Amino acid sequence: MIHQDSKTILEVSGLRAAVEGVEILEGVDLIVKSGEVHAIMGTNGSGKSTFAKVLAGHSAYQVTGGSVLFEGQNLFDLEPEERARAGVFLAFQYPIEIPGVSNSHFLRLAYNTLQSQRGKDELDPLEFEDFVREKMKLLEMNPNFLDRGVNEGFSGGEKKRNEILQMALLEPRLAILDETDSGLDIDALRIVTNGVNKLANKDNAIILVTHYQRMLNYIEPDYVHVMRGGRIVKTGGKELALDLETRGYDWVGVERRVPASA
């Protein structure tokens, strides 16, 4: 929801980034304020996922220019774990499996790390069990999942639910959801997006990275941005997503690309 007096959470200016010497982001500008939901759309290779990973601090990507302020602080001064503790959350497109490490152990460590960062009480295993079970109801998850290895043998849908569960536990200021809709059947999509909607509030912000408009039927964005060639070439309201659904991506931003290569 857009509010006139809301605070700026993220301010991205002219962000450029490369992987193995190839520049993927070529000057991204974006401002995200609290309470807002932004959708970033675009074709494969447009730079959407790279943008998400650069914000989270993945080491494979080198920032080659521009700046990112997170609540006024230079984001690139922080290590990936410090960004997480500061409230930047990335729901992964492909959550990785960590065999042998139980979900409950992992979730509790992540939760307690944040609690201590925020000067709040940590939970012991029993307290945490009660706490996390409550959160799991939100995502209609089977409790036996706590005893399984992190993402180990999870279906695509279970992995995505687990990502949103972590979002629910960690209560980030900025949640970046990288193609959370991919690989979900329609029921799972409803459950996951319903979970996200319940977590959205006036103090946090959400960036949805997605190919398809269908997710936006469930989570209503305040802004829709189209990425192309490593930059945001068009910004509009939720109706832009519907336009993209019918007309495709080819027409977007063509008029702006001409001077870029000159």
Place this chain on the structure above:
Amino acid sequence: MSAVLQNLVNQPYKHGFVTEIESDVAPKGLNEDIIRLISTKKNEPAWLLDFRLKAYQQWLKMEEPKWPNVKYPQIDFQAISYYAAPKPKKKLNSMDEVDPELLRTFEKLGVPMHERAALAGVAVDVIFDSVSVATTYKQKLAEVGIIFCSISEAVHAHPELVKQYLGTVVPVGDNYYAALNSAVFTDGTFCFIPKGVKCPMDLSTYFRINTEESGQFERTLIVAEEGSSVSYLEGCTAPRFDTNQLHAAVVELIALDNADIKYSTVQNWYAGDEKGVGGIYNFVTKRGLAKGANSRISWTQVETGSAITWKYPSCILQGENSVGEFYSVAVTNNYQQADTGTKMIHIGKNTRSTIVSKGISAGHSNNSYRGLVRIAPTASGARNYSQCDSMLIGDQCGAHTFPYIQVRNQNAKVEHEASTSKIGEDQLFYFAQRGIGNEEAVSMIINGFCKDVFQQLPMEFAVEATKLLGFKLEGSVG
């Protein structure tokens, strides 16, 4: 490998100090005179000298095994001193008489001895270089008929038992290093649990090599009579030298009807520096004979040290319904090489064995699992389950699996599972994105990977093993 991972896996060795104690060291080299000298120094009976000389004659005819997946320069067996004992060597009656410098060493190592032993409820035998320096708790154990002492002492106090069992599981000519050990072993531990006695506490031995250019050749013999049970723990460390020291031990276990022996090892011999200079050559023969019906022998090992490890704690499952278990974590880093695994020899009917092996390789190291499961024609109804998992940290190391399966009975069931995984940047990034730093992440991944084995360790050893892996791979994580 990323800088982060590199830092995490390159932690210095913490037990690399040398204790300044005067030693009584035999001249270098190996011949019959040296063997006679060892035997004389230890005031041994004639039958034991014969045992040694027979082994020596066999050894002369044998060749060093070349089949392990390890590389090292030819060992000059004449450049090693085969006997080193801390001086003075008068007989010690209590812990108070032990050289305080030596006690401080064990304190540094965190050996639970003396009152600490009482608190921990662990009886400890300590082997320093070649000689057993102290056995705590002997009195209390004797009350229930348990013999727990150095093998030298047992040779004098209980010759009939030692003579009856020594060399029956690992014959003097079993293999090159077992033959060498049989010829020159200087001390070790003897443990006898009489019929029907459940050992009331864990028994523990700490081994330490302190002298440069000495070898350590200890001999452990554990006999569990009918219906008895014992849990035995062993720990090993050595100081840091630029040369390589040889450690060639032999361990024999015998379990009679319904007896149960659990043998746990945390091996942290000096592994050499980050360039692969120095370190212990750990060539060990460990074998258990599950002789009686319903007997059980269980090996659990956490192998983190040594430049080279060559070790296959095995079970001969002779008694009907006997059970053999092997749980192993082997960690190699820098230029360490490990070729370790087990042999499960099924002879009796309905014998069962379980193998769980976890290999972790980092740096430039090489880690091999080598295992044999043999089902004899007599072993109807035998079952084996093997699981061999390897984990790689970085991209300069190697993990290898050599499983051998020989089944000669139609009614046997053998299962083998194997996996290889890698701690990757993406796993660490996943943890980091949830606010968990690299050290903690690596610790969690490794402990998760090793969980099935750590669960088998006695409590205080499990804690120690977790810590040790922390030192070895992650730094300050405890």
